[in-house]
Amino acid sequence: MGEYIELGEGEEREVGEGDEVRDGESGEVEGMKELGEEDDFTAENEVREGEEFVQENEESVSLENDRETMSSMSVPSSNKQVKYMSIDRLSALPDALLICILSFLSTKKAARASILSKRWQHLWTNLPKLRFKEKSCELEKILKTVNRIHGALGIRRESYLERLYIDFHYYESFALDVDSWVEYVVKHKVKDVTLELNPQGVLYKLPQSMYSSSCFTYLSLRGCNLVPQRNVDWKYLTVLSLNDVKLDEHVIEKILSGCPVMHFLILCQCWGLSCLKIDSPCVSELVLIDREDGESEPLLEISAPHVQTLSISICPINKWRLTNISSVTHAAISLIGSDDWDADDYEVMSNLEDLVGALLHVKYLLFSHMCIEVLSMLVEMHDVQLPESRREILHVHASADANVMSGIVALLESSPMLQELAISGIDLDGPPITWDVVGRSEMHGNLVHLKTVNIMDFVAVPALTGEPLLTLVQILLDKATVLEKLEIHIEYPVSLFKTFPQIFIEISQKLLSYPRSSRKAVVLLS
Known part of the structure; x- marks a missing residue:
């Protein structure tokens, strides 16, 4: 929970509680799953801690056992409480129960338990889930990892x-x-x-x-x-x-x-495909990620009539044609391999325009920051107006510079049914940036269905004087006629810790001065 300042029109500012901005789709298409839930298993530093340390600690374990034995022998038989404390009650449990306990740990931590005693030495190899990962390219380290995998499976x-x-x-x-x-x-x-x-x-x-x-x-x-x-x-x-x-x-x-x-x-x-046809009625989620080797691939036609959730990451020097995706309701587009293309290249802009045109029917659309920059170039250089869409939720990743404004405004103009807007800032530790009022700072038409706006992780830098946040918020307050809540979460670099309160106050004062077309509109700033 964070502290919010509610900026009311013509009212004094009050400090109250409010929920933190929630990233509605986790930055990705809804339903996308993260592969590999456990911690990375670096064999060189992890399994070795569990296996090789047994030999190193053999003497200390033996000494500890001797101490326990001597302690037990020296205690009178009538002192049952002290004798009871000398027993290793955990190790006395059945293997199945101990393995069950270890299964709640990562493979790395479970392997470390093998140093407790010989009783525990190989228990971790019988876990229901085993994970081995070697990041090094050195053959010697890879060979050790390979041998450990053989050892774990061999004695299992x-x-x-x-x-x-x-x-x-x-x-x-x-x-x-x-x-x-x-x-x-x-x-x-x-x-x-x-x-x-x-x-x-x-x-x-x-x-x-x-x-x-x-x-x-x-x-x-x-x-x-x-x-x-x-x-x-x-x-x-x-x-x-x-x-x-x-x-x-x-x-x-x-x-x-x-x-x-x-x-x-x-x-x-x-690679190797020229046509991807997915007719299975069960496949509802599809993720396609292009190669980043800089080599141009032939046209790829994609037909997936039953897919409902689609995520595309494409190197825009390649062309993908979406021919049959009528069931898609949630989509995400990102551009990769930025070292191999320029945002102002017409072929790059044209390929992105075609992808956006094929997704006009989706209800939820996520755009990466590079998509917004290319889209802004398309709008500014070629005066392109995007066709009207049926999207209801728009999520944009955007950097804090003027290059994103035209693209965001163009998307808003093409979204007359928009109900929710989320804009995520990026790159807190990036290079210094400046704000020049270029591109579009006005919007045609009203957003008559937009009720909720979340602006997350906006970077407050003194040189920007609150931009492009302020220009965008001014447009939204003016054009969203039924807006109920506009929530802004501001981030700042550590170097601005002392000056941030003053920046925060200046942004708050400017937001108070903007007229609102919706009487219900509430602005929360944190």
Whole structure:
């Protein structure tokens, strides 16, 4: 909860409580899931703490046991309370219960428990979820990680393994090692599998046995060569993520036909496709992330008639054509690979304009800050007016500079049914910026349905004197005829800790001076 100043029209300012601004869609399309819930497992510094430290602490553990024994022997048998305290009650519990307790910890912390005694040494390897991650590219460190994975799976008992997460820099020399892990996964019917094989040259060829393992419910593959020779049988799979994978229409068709209940599909930096056709009525969420290698790809046509939530991250030197996405209600667009293109390039602007035009029917739209900058260039340089849309919720990530105003105003003008607007500021620690009143500072038409506006994490910098926040708020207060609440959360760099109160007061005074077309409008500043 934060402190708010309610700025009433013609009234004294009062300080009251108010809820913090809530990011309505978490900065992403609603329904997008974060992959890998646990902490990263860095094998070099983590599993070693659990296994190798056992040997280092063997003497201290032995000494402690001797102390306990001597203490127990020296206490008279009648003193039951002291004798009772000398017993390790936790270690006396059954393995199944101890494993259950460890399962509430991350793999890293569970492995550290192995230093307690030999009783605990290998318990962590029987956890229902195991996660191994090696960030280093050094072969020596990677080899140690590979050996630890072999060790953990090799000494594992027949206890159920629900999730296996493996992430390391893959070299072709480790192909047989990964083959053995895949064999373990298939044999023991592991449901949740992640193979993040960051390829250092050659892709890993996925064994044919993997395609016929029907136990998967979640599967994430990176750096793998997918060549199914027979039908794919992933009948229980609900989430599939493919990253850095070469695909063609034949392969993706086999995969989709073999996943009858899959509802979430992620294709990240895949290549080889010219047509992506997703006809499955179950696939409701689709994430597409373009490659960032700077190489131009051929036109990609996308047809997904049943998808409801769509997230697109595209390098705008490539062209994607959305041909059949009539069911999409929530969409997010972001531009990536900014080192390979310029915002004022006409082809870049034209490609973005086509994407925006294909999403006029969606109810919720999220724009990245680079999208807004390119859109602003399009409006200013070519005097483009965006077609009318049916969007009801608009979420924009925007930097605090003049380049974003024209794009935001153009989106507002093309959203006559807009009910909610959220603008998230970015880059608190970015380079110094200045405000010049360029681009559009006026808006045509009214926003007759807009009731709620959230402006989050706006960066208050003295050189900007409250801009572009003030200009935008002035437009909204004037054009939103039924506005009920405009909530502003201001951030400031640490260097402005002493001067921020004065900046805050100046912004508050300017907001008080702006006329409001809605009598119900309340402005909350925090």
